[in-house]
Amino acid sequence: MNKFNNKAISSLKAIISSRRDIRGNRFLNKKIDDKILNELLEAANNAPSVGFSQPWKFIIVKDNKKREKVYKNFLKENKKAKKIFKTNEIYPNLKLEGIKESYLNIAVLYKKPKKDVLGQTTQKKVGEYSVVCAIQNFWLMARVYGIGVGWVSILKAKKIKKILGINDDYKLIAYLTVGYVKEFLDEPELKKIGWEKKRTLNDITKL
Numbered sequence: 001m002n003k004f005n006n007k008a009i010s011s012l013k014a015i016i017s018s019r020r021d022i023r024g025n026r027f028l029n030k031k032i033d034d035k036i037l038n039e040l041l042e043a044a045n046n047a048p049s050v051g052f053s054q055p056w057k058f059i060i061v062k063d064n065k066k067r068e069k070v071y072k073n074f075l076k077e078n079k080k081a082k083k084i085f086k087t088n089e090i091y092p093n094l095k096l097e098g099i100k101e102s103y104l105n106i107a108v109l110y111k112k113p114k115k116d117v118l119g120q121t122t123q124k125k126v127g128e129y130s131v132v133c134a135i136q137n138f139w140l141m142a143r144v145y146g147i148g149v150g151w152v153s154i155l156k157a158k159k160i161k162k163i164l165g166i167n168d169d170y171k172l173i174a175y176l177t178v179g180y181v182k183e184f185l186d187e188p189e190l191k192k193i194g195w196e197k198k199r200t201l202n203d204i205t206k207l
Contacts, residue, residue: 015140015143015144016140018143018184019139019140019143020143020148020184020185020188020189021149021150021151021188021189022098022102022148022149022150022177022179022181022184023095023096023097023098023150023189024095024097024098024099024100024101024102024150024177025095025098025101026098026148026181026182026183027098027101027102027103027148027177027179027180027181027182028179028180028181028182029103030103030179030180031103032103032104032147032178032179032180036145036147037060037104039141039145040138040141040142040145040147040178041058041138043137043138043140043141044056044058044134044135044137044138044141045134046137047130047133047134047136047137048130048133049127049130049133049134050117050118050119050120050126050127050129050130051117051118051119051120052118053113053117053118053120053127053130054130055110055111055113055117055127055128055130055131056108056109056110056111056130056131056134056173057108057109057110057111057170058106058107058108058109058138059106059107059108059109059164059166060104060105060106061104061105061106061107061164062104062105064100066163066164067099067100067105068100069163070099070105070155070160070163070175071097071099071100073155073156073159073160073163074096074097074099074152074154074155076156077154077155077156078096078154081154090193090194090195096152096154097150097152097154097177098150098152098177098179099152099177101177101179102148102150102177102178102179103178103179103180104177104178104179105175105176105177105178106175106176106178107160107164107166107172107174107175107176108131108134108135108172108173108174108175108176109131109166109170109171109172109173110127110128110131110170110171110172110173111169111170112168112169112170112171113127128171128173131173131174132173132174135151135173135174135176138176142178143184146180146181147178147179147180147181148178148179148180148181148184149176149177149178150176150177150178151174151175151176152175152176152177153174153175155175157171157172160172160175
């Protein structure tokens, strides 16, 4: 029997549809209570994982010196990206991170297995995909609390691991910026400014 009523279904649909990738100019200088942060991490820890391996690790980054080093790496990598998108007039004006503005950063890691993992013997990447499921859970729970999350992908993974002192047992999957925000846009920002169009169900399904 389905224990969830229509109200729960509507709430989940609203949470999913209003999730946003938050940039630095939208973060507020407001503390996240440890109890709430633990709620977000608990949601992440309840994600599905191949072989019930739970291969994720979350490194909380508050240290300003480390964040400054991460930010410098972003600037270096974004300089390269600007050359790639040099014909697009939108790109130079995009705010693509909130490393210093957010309340905290989180490095999300994948722990490389020391032994064979059930369900992962043929497709090796599914362990990393499990970590992405945990990130999505974290992101959606954050939205419930009015907390924004940004995924900063314009970073060199090896450099970030070195800055944070992460050893070779782990692979960096995501670098997140987390904090309360001024507002959540009614539509994804990149859709709103015309970077890409929203794909329909007809676009993404094949019968």
